[in-house]
Amino acid sequence: MLFNSLSFVVFLVIVLALYYSKLFNWTNKKRMLLLASYVFYGLWNPPLVILLWISTVVDWTAGKRLAVEDNPSKRKFWLLLSMSVNLGFLAFFKYGDFLLENFVSIVNTFGIDFQARPMDIILPMGISFYTFQTMSYTIDMYKRQIKPARTFLDFALYVTFFPQLVAGPIVRAKDLITQFYEEKRATSNQFVWGIFLLTIGIFQKVVLADTLLSGTADEVFGSSKLIHGIDAWTGTLAFSGQIFFDFAGYSTCAIGIALMLGIILPDNFRYPYASLGFSDLWGRWHVSLSSWLRDYLYIPLGGNRHGITRMYVALMLTMLLGGLWHGAAWTFMVWGGLHGTYLILEKLQKQYLPFKITKWNGMFLAFITFSCVNITWVFFRAREFDTAWNMIKSMFYMQTNGEKVLDSFSIIKVCVVIGILFLCHWIMRNTSMREVSQKISPWLLGVVWAALFFLIVIAQGSGEQFIYFQF
Amino acid sequence: MNLKKSLIIALLLSAIGIIAWEMFWRSQDYVPNIDDNKAFWSVQRDRVTNLSPDNVILMGSSRTLFDIQLDNWENQTGKRPIQLANVGSSPLPVFHDIVENTNYSGTVIVGVTPGLFFSTTFPEAEPWAWPQSRVDYYKDRTYAQRINHQLSLPLQQNLVLMSAGEEELDDNIDLKALLKRIKIGERVPEVMPPFYEFGIMTSLDRNLEMTERTVTDTAFANTIIDVWKFFANAAPPPDKEATMAFFLKDAEKFKARGGNLILIRCPSSGGLRVGEDHVLPRKDFWDDLVQKANVKAYHFEDYDQFKNLKCPEWSHLSVEDARFFTTELAKLMIADNAIPNSKNN
Numbered sequence: 001m002l003f004n005s006l007s008f009v010v011f012l013v014i015v016l017a018l019y020y021s022k023l024f025n026w027t028n029k030k031r032m033l034l035l036a037s038y039v040f041y042g043l044w045n046p047p048l049v050i051l052l053w054i055s056t057v058v059d060w061t062a063g064k065r066l067a068v069e070d071n072p073s074k075r076k077f078w079l080l081l082s083m084s085v086n087l088g089f090l091a092f093f094k095y096g097d098f099l100l101e102n103f104v105s106i107v108n109t110f111g112i113d114f115q116a117r118p119m120d121i122i123l124p125m126g127i128s129f130y131t132f133q134t135m136s137y138t139i140d141m142y143k144r145q146i147k148p149a150r151t152f153l154d155f156a157l158y159v160t161f162f163p164q165l166v167a168g169p170i171v172r173a174k175d176l177i178t179q180f181y182e183e184k185r186a187t188s189n190q191f192v193w194g195i196f197l198l199t200i201g202i203f204q205k206v207v208l209a210d211t212l213l214s215g216t217a218d219e220v221f222g223s224s225k226l227i228h229g230i231d232a233w234t235g236t237l238a239f240s241g242q243i244f245f246d247f248a249g250y251s252t253c254a255i256g257i258a259l260m261l262g263i264i265l266p267d268n269f270r271y272p273y274a275s276l277g278f279s280d281l282w283g284r285w286h287v288s289l290s291s292w293l294r295d296y297l298y299i300p301l302g303g304n305r306h307g308i309t310r311m312y313v314a315l316m317l318t319m320l321l322g323g324l325w326h327g328a329a330w331t332f333m334v335w336g337g338l339h340g341t342y343l344i345l346e347k348l349q350k351q352y353l354p355f356k357i358t359k360w361n362g363m364f365l366a367f368i369t370f371s372c373v374n375i376t377w378v379f380f381r382a383r384e385f386d387t388a389w390n391m392i393k394s395m396f397y398m399q400t401n402g403e404k405v406l407d408s409f410s411i412i413k414v415c416v417v418i419g420i421l422f423l424c425h426w427i428m429r430n431t432s433m434r435e436v437s438q439k440i441s442p443w444l445l446g447v448v449w450a451a452l453f454f455l456i457v458i459a460q461g462s463g464e465q466f467i468y469f470q471f
Numbered sequence: 472m473n474l475k476k477s478l479i480i481a482l483l484l485s486a487i488g489i490i491a492w493e494m495f496w497r498s499q500d501y502v503p504n505i506d507d508n509k510a511f512w513s514v515q516r517d518r519v520t521n522l523s524p525d526n527v528i529l530m531g532s533s534r535t536l537f538d539i540q541l542d543n544w545e546n547q548t549g550k551r552p553i554q555l556a557n558v559g560s561s562p563l564p565v566f567h568d569i570v571e572n573t574n575y576s577g578t579v580i581v582g583v584t585p586g587l588f589f590s591t592t593f594p595e596a597e598p599w600a601w602p603q604s605r606v607d608y609y610k611d612r613t614y615a616q617r618i619n620h621q622l623s624l625p626l627q628q629n630l631v632l633m634s635a636g637e638e639e640l641d642d643n644i645d646l647k648a649l650l651k652r653i654k655i656g657e658r659v660p661e662v663m664p665p666f667y668e669f670g671i672m673t674s675l676d677r678n679l680e681m682t683e684r685t686v687t688d689t690a691f692a693n694t695i696i697d698v699w700k701f702f703a704n705a706a707p708p709p710d711k712e713a714t715m716a717f718f719l720k721d722a723e724k725f726k727a728r729g730g731n732l733i734l735i736r737c738p739s740s741g742g743l744r745v746g747e748d749h750v751l752p753r754k755d756f757w758d759d760l761v762q763k764a765n766v767k768a769y770h771f772e773d774y775d776q777f778k779n780l781k782c783p784e785w786s787h788l789s790v791e792d793a794r795f796f797t798t799e800l801a802k803l804m805i806a807d808n809a810i811p812n813s814k815n816n
Contacts, residue, residue, distance in 0.1 A: 001615040006622040043615040192474040211647045408655040442473040446480025453481060454488040459646040460633060 001043050003198070003253040004206050011040065012257065019261060026183040030153050033261075037162035041125070048124045051089060056159045058085045059134040060152055066141040067148040075142060082138035086131040094128065096121050098328030126166030128325055132292055134159050137173040139296055146174050154180045163257040167250045169268040169288035176263075184262035193434070196449060197256025200433070203452040204249030211459045212417050213242040216410050221381050221391070228402035230411060232394035236374050238414045239381045241421055244273065247286070273373070274366045274425035276357055278342040281369060293322050312347075316340040326380070331388060334379040342372060366426060493632050496644055500684075501631045505672040507536075507558070507679070508637040509608040510620035515553050515677055516609045519569060524577040524729070525811045526550060530565045531582020533558040533679075534737035537670060537787035538582075540797045541678040547801035549813030552580075554677040558638070560602040561587050563718055568606040570721040576729040578810050583736050583760065585751035586702075589709040592717050624675070641665040662705075664697040669784065680790040686783045695784035696741070703746050715760060722764050733809055734761060734768040735800065738777060743785035767809045769800060 001008050015036045019029055042049045062082040069075050091099070096119050107114045137158070140146040149155035158177045164170075186194060220227060220235020227235075251268035258265045268288050275281035282290040301314035316337070323336020357365060375392070382388035393399045428436070437445055505511065519528060527550060529535050535556035545551040555565050562581050569575055590598045626633045636643050641652070642665075654661075669685040669692075672678070685692050722732055736757055739747060753770070761768040771777035776799050780792050788796055804810045 005615065005619045006626075007615050007618040010618075010622065043618070044613045046614070189474050192478050195478065196474070207646065211645075211650070215647065404659050406659065408658045409650075409653045411658075412655065413650065442476040443480060445474075446477040447484060449477060449481035450484030450488065453485045454492075455646065457485075457489055458492060458632060458644075458649075 001040050003250065003257075004202050007043070011036070016260060020185070027153065029183075030157055030180060033162075034153065034157050034160060037157070037160040037165060040162040041160070041165060044125055045122070048122075051093075051124055051127070052130065052160055055086060055089065055131060055134050056156050058082055059138050059159070060149070060155045062138045063141045063148050063155070066138065079138060079142040083135060086135050089124075089127060090131055093121055093124055095324075095328045129168050129170055130159060130165060132289075132325075133170050136170070136292060136296065137177075140173060149173070149177045150181060161258070161263075163254040163261075163263075164265055167247070167254070168286075169251055169254065169266055170292055171265060171288065175266060179263050186260055186262040190259050190262065194256040194259035196437075197252050197259065199256075199449060199452050199456070201249045201251070201253030201256060203456055204245040204252065207452075207455045207459045208417065209242045209245035209249060212413060213238045213245070216406060216414050217242050217381065219405055219410075221383075221387065223403075223405050225403045225405065226390055226399055226401070227394050228404045229394050229397050231402070231404055231406045232391050233374075234406055234411045234414050236378055236381075236391065236395065237418045240273075240374050240377050241414070241418050243377065243380070244269075244421070271425035271428045273370050273422055274429040275369050276362055276365045277346050277369055278339065278372075279346060281373065282339075282343075289322070289325070293318050293325075297321060312344050315343055315347075319343065329383075331379045331382055331385060334385075334388075335376050338376045338379065342376075363426060366429075367422070370422060489632070493630060496631045501634065501644065502671070503627060503629055503631050504634055504668070505624065505627045505675070506634070506636045507672060507677065509605045510612070510616060511677065512555070512557065512605045513609040513612055514620070514675075515555055516568075516605075518553050519555075519573050519575055522553070522573075522575050522577065524575075525813060526575075527552040527578045527580060527810060528569065528575070529554050529556055529580050529582070530562040530569075531556040531580075531735075531737075532560050532562065532584040532587045533670075534584050534739075534787055535562075535580075535582030535735075536677070536679045537681055538737040538793045538796050539580075539800075540680070540790070540794045541674065541676060543794045543797040544801050547798055548805065548810060550811070551676070556582060557602045557605060559587070559598060561590055561598040561714070562602070563588070563592065563714065563721075564599060564603040564606055566718065566725075567721050568609075570725045570730075572610075574728070576725075578731040578733065579725065580733045580735055580810075583734055583757060584739075585736075585747050585756050586706060586709070588718075588760075589711050589714045589751060589756055590706065591710050592713045593710075636668070638666075640668050642667045663701055665694060666698045667691070667694055669695055670787075680793070681783070681787055686789045692784040695786075696743075699743050699785055703743070703750075709751055709756070711756060711759075715763065718760075719763055722766065726766070731810070732764065732766045733804070734764065734766060736768075736770040736772075738771040738780045738782060738788060738796070739786050740780070740782045741785040743782075767804075767807060769803060771796075774799070774803065 001011060015033070018024070018032050024032060038049050038052070041052065059082050062078040065078045066075055069078065100116050100119060104114060104116050137146070137149075137155075141148060149158065154177050157180055158171075158173060161171075161176065217235055217239035220231055221239065248269040255265045255267070266288060268286060270284040270287065272281055272285035275284050298314055298318040301317055302310045303314060304311045317340075319336040319340030320333055321336070323332040323334070323339070326332045326335070355361075375395075378391045378395070379388050382391060390399075394402050522528075527544075527548070529539055529552050533556070536554065536558065539552070539554070539556075541551055541554060555569075556562070557565065562583075566579065566581060569579065587598050590596065593599060594603065623633070632644065634644055639648065639651075641648070669682050670679045671682055673680050685695065725732055753772070757768075757770060771780065777796065780788060780796060783789055787793075801810070805812045
């Protein structure tokens with residue numbers, strides 16, 4: 001079920017009515033939320049709920065055993081079991097065809113004529129998100145950093161909580177499970193703020209991503225021609241905005257919906273396009289994933305504890321695997337590799353060419369960072385290396401007779417939207433929407449809110465899927 | 472911060488804005504219309520599952536949609552047909568789906584619009600990709616999508632502002648369509664003339680009628696004619712060999728399980744008919760298809776009552792003529808024992 005759909009409106013109204021009715025005690029309310037979460041997921045593809053159940057049962061059992069087990073080899077066994085099941089799901093459902101294709105290519109390069117039919121495996125929605133979330137629980141249990149969930153219900157709800165089930169934020173057990181122990185009710189201010197966040201999130205998705213930007217990005221990246229430099233930059237900027245609004249929109253909706261239930265979810269985006277460098281970027285973009293990768297991959301790989309070379313290797317491996325997390329294609333690896341390279345270059349610059357960031361050079365640095373990020377988006381969006389390479393050539397005018405595919409208005413529209421996006425991120429980079437809303441008059445907030453809602457209604461989104469569902 | 476106050480202001484202003492928006496478009500002669508999208512089509516496709524052989528399924532392009540009026544057909548035959556035709560489409564992917572993925576062995580009436588029927592079997596080409604996307608959607612649609620569609624129907628039936636269309640026509644009034652109308656300069660030449668809505672959906676089982684404006688406003692009808700001219704000039708040469716082979720294979724399979732296949736050629740007029748006769752002459756295309764398919768077939772040129780029917784925009788009948796055409800065609804088929812007549816049974 002999509003947040004930007006009529007069925008979700010009905011679903012949410014029913015869930016809220018049941019949640020705030022006096023029919024249930026807290027335990028039954030949690031049961032209702034759990035059942036609602038399965039319905040939310042099952043309305044997409046009912047049989048795939050079984051994967052959620054398997055993941056839940058395996059990690060619950062592993063967590064329970066890890067809580068009482070002292071034998072190191074047995075502890076390792078339970079950890080490995082959890083990792084094998086979750087990563088096994090990912091490997092089979094997400095990377096099965098990719099692995100097969102690459103196996104065939106390697107075999108063919110050795111002169112063996114072998115062809116394999118694609119497995120055409122359906123990708124369970126949000127599998128990368130919920131498997132990472134449940135794995136974090138078992139790993140934290142293994143490291144004895146958290147206590148086990150008090151009940152199976154609390155744990156199952158942690159794995160399946162519908163607002164963040166299919167596209168995050170990827171929440172740690174210590175931040176979410178403990179919230180289920182005591183009855184939660186949103187205060188009236190929390191509830192209304194939740195509705196506001198839901199409005200903002202759907203506006204980002206329906207109006208900004210789908211209505212204003214996706215068409216231009218699709219036209220440019222879908223073009224089979226060598227295109228003009230301006231068109232290539234416009235298409236890339238459009239995708240840059242589209243993916244931000246799409247993903248941040250989902251996270252904002254998730255945070256808003258959870259808040260309406262009195263549950264606090266962490267921020268996932270902190271105005272990333274005004275980042276001052278790439279370390280800053282990864283502290284602002286998809287924060288729940290980057291912190292997951294840091295804690296469960298980069299640090300275990302050695303982090304910065306074993307010298308500079310090892311740190312760079314760990315950094316690069318983390319970013320490459322982070323790229324692969326997004327999709328089963330080499331283009332995603334290149335995307336991750338570019339980010340890894342940027343991070344290494346930034347560390348080298350800080351070591352050998354340090355400079356002080358002032359308000360004067362800050363905006364320029366943010367602009368440079370944003371421009372470099374845009375180059376990486378080309379590899380993220382292009383389905384083929386040929387498309388990506390053609391785009392890069394067009395963007396840097398390495399071919400001169402590119403075809404114009406965009407009309408002037410589309411170019412102006414994208415430049416205006418992305419210009420405003422960049423400026424907003426720059427202005428907001430050290431504050432939050434909540435802080436700003438507290439400073440402005442209720443009238444102004446009400447007018448802005450109405451404008452957003454009105455634009456959502458007239459945009460009439462056709463229920464386009466969120467991009468990150470496929471990851 | 473007084474959030475409740477903001478919420479009340481937002482609700483009030485939103486309500487005022489939405490009501491004003493709806494009233495404005497109604498004042499511009501817009502009326503609520505159901506979008507003939509893939510979800511809407513899938514509901515009809517779903518009815519074919521477990522359908523008894525005494526039923527009739529219609530498929531083809533927009534001519535089958537506009538020219539066969541379901542009420543009139545039902546009045547004549549006693550059975551309401553299932554409408555699976557799609558605008559701008561080859562019927563081949565839909566017929567293939569029915570043959571391969573159902574056990575249906577009743578009557579299938581296939582409308583043959585020569586320029587589309589004989590166009591292509593290339594999966595990426597629009598006349599194929601569009602109906603195939605509907606077949607795929609039907610197969611893959613989720614329960615959530617089904618619920619969304621059912622919830623959206625009452626809104627589409629009652630609100631003009633809910634008129635975003637899958638076809639993305641130039642007079643749609645969703646935000647994306649409105650922005651698309653803004654033109655600055657001529658950086659990329661506009662190749663296709665504007666294409667406006669000229670049909671209105673009058674039932675939940677996909678009965679489509681031509682709008683009154685298309686019949687009475689010649690200038691408007693000419694804008695549609697310009698679009699046909701554009702398509703006629705832009706279309707690649709027909710691929711008779713591949714399309715015939717594909718269709719005949721399915722036709723044989725369908726007939727072998729007892730299915731009753733009928734071909735119809737709905738009227739066209741003006742320059743479009745001249746063009747069709749020139750590029751896809753009847754003798755080489757229609758007659759050859761009928762002979763090889765070896766099924767009952769009805770070409771409008773063969774019947775006196777249809778010879779003088781005129782299409783206001785060259786390709787489809789006005790609702791009055793469509794009712795007449797449907798009634799007479801059904802009578803002809805009943806007289807031929809080509810279709811079951813539930814009325815007399």
